[in-house]
Amino acid sequence: MTTVLEARHIDKFFHKPVEFHVLKDISFTLPPGEFTSIMGKSGCGKSTLLYILSTMDTDYRGELYLKGEKVTGQSNSRLSRLRSQHIGFVFQFHYLLSDFSVLDNVMLPAQKLAMKSREEIEHDAMEKLRTLNIEQLALKKASQISGGEKQRVAIARALINSPSILMGDEPTGNLDSYNSENVFQIFKRLREEQGLSLLVVTHDEDFARRTDRILEMEDGRIIRGN
Template identity: 75%
Template sequence: MRNVLEAKNINKYFKKPVLFHVLKDISFEIKRGEFASIMGKSGSGKSTLLYILSTMDTDYKGDLYLNEEHVTGKPSVELSQLRNKHIGFVFQFHYLLLEFSVLENVMLPAKKLAQLSHEEIEHNAMQKLKMLHIDHLAKKRANRISGGEKQRVAIARALINNPSILMGDEPTGNLDSYNAKNVFDIFKQLKEEAGLSLLVVTHDEDFASKTDRIIQMEDGHIIHR
């Protein structure tokens, strides 16, 4: 089965205030349709690794492959295009533009990619909202909906360009157990019905235990994959 994502010998150093080796020789891959979680104590390097894997941080040693294409060292404009097209990202905080409607928020990454007409983007955004059972909120301003609904909107926005992989940085960290379970169920449905690959950094053991695989980190190393 094809790798959607592969990291080979990734090393990362923080230079200030002193030289600190934060990621140490990280190698693993995510297959198409795999749902993996990354766990580890605070400071183990989880989020730092995720930012490298998402191509947002390019200051590292080693090699990164996205859909079996070598992306390390590509110019930032090209990386931005690749990221917008192939990677959906869901954070602990939803980062919605609160003065925009739900529909407008979901459309934003597709408008940035600029490969479809406004009408096509709007149609696709409505399809994503329907899939997540929040199409009735489309015209509401984002500051008028609940926390659980905001996170669903953030997931719809992450899916708008039909990415190869969805990455999450503590996507349930701000939610109560009911909404956290909803987010997990949405992710599982995306894996099973759409064949989407997912990689989620989480502190939630219950969430991680239900994923296909737990990648365990400690002091910048992967100790179990």
Template identity: 70%
Template sequence: MSTAKPDSILRADHINKYFHDPVEFHVLKDISLEIKKGEFVSIMGKSGCGKSTLLYILSTMDTDYTGNLYLKDKLLNGETGDELARVRNEHIGFIFQFHYLLPEFTILQNVMLPALKLGKKTREEIERDAMDKLNLLDIGEQAHKLASKVSGGQKQRVAIARALINSPSIIMADEPTGNLDSKNSDNVFNILKDLSHSENLSLLVVTHDDDFAKRTDRVITMEDGKILSHY
């Protein structure tokens, strides 16, 4: 039984990760951390320090590790691939450096896809939810445009709307402003910060951007596969 606190959304206990090819390499070394409900946390560190590897473990996309991982007090170790896929779709929203929108689909269709896959609501309900998310991000008027026909900053807003569509417990982002100019980077930060406060949503963001990280609630600094500090 987990001893996680009631407001704990995500907890990792003593996570270790090795690469075995071409030689054994200890990538993550005894990582322990906790993200609480409504907390906006960033992970920083030089390239190669293990932060993206850690994010993929925390998001359940990488299961080759030792240690324990809990999401909302549920132990995820040993779950089947199908169950982890369900957990990801229902409880974890993803935002990447590249938006990964389907260019032949409209913006609205792209946002609807994760909810259609989850299958908990009717298509009409999902379409209404998707429009609500697009309006929340001030991009509702673009809903019926093809994803290939809007700007980079708008595409990242669409990616955020898509991450929100299933009302996740936590949003994880890997360099979400890495391809954006400073104005659009600020816009994305402000959107995420507002979501954290208004929706009491937990966010965990890997970033190289010092200014972005300093404005989050807490910064986890990594070096050589270890956590150096939480502040």
């Protein structure tokens, strides 16, 4: 079975104001259907690593493979398409367009990918909202719903193109314990019912402890879990 994601000897440098070696020889694989968390103190390189793994940052040494395809060195347009097809991303902040309806927000990545008709995309978007038990919010403006609901809408949006992997950068960081637990249960269900692979950066030890594997980072290295 093809590995969903593989990093081989990833090194990353920041060059300003002085050169800083932020990621050091990172190698690991993410198999299909695994729920993995990345933990470590602030500044250890967790989010930097996630942005490289998501193909949004291409300034690194080493090699990155997505579904068996080498993505290192690909053109920006090719990376954008690969990202749209294979990677869903959930941030700490939801980044919804407040004047758009919930339904329109969820539809946006599929409209950008342009592989389906508007009717098909709308149908898929409603399915995703139904999966997350928020279909009743479809026609509300994003500005009219609660913080916990916004994060669920952001998850629905990340799922609209049926990605191979869902990545999260502190997806529960702005949520109370009730809504954090909701998000965890949604992620767990997606893995169990749809076989989705998940890779989540988190500071929440309780969240991480219940994932399949913890990659623990320190000073730019994975010290445990790979």
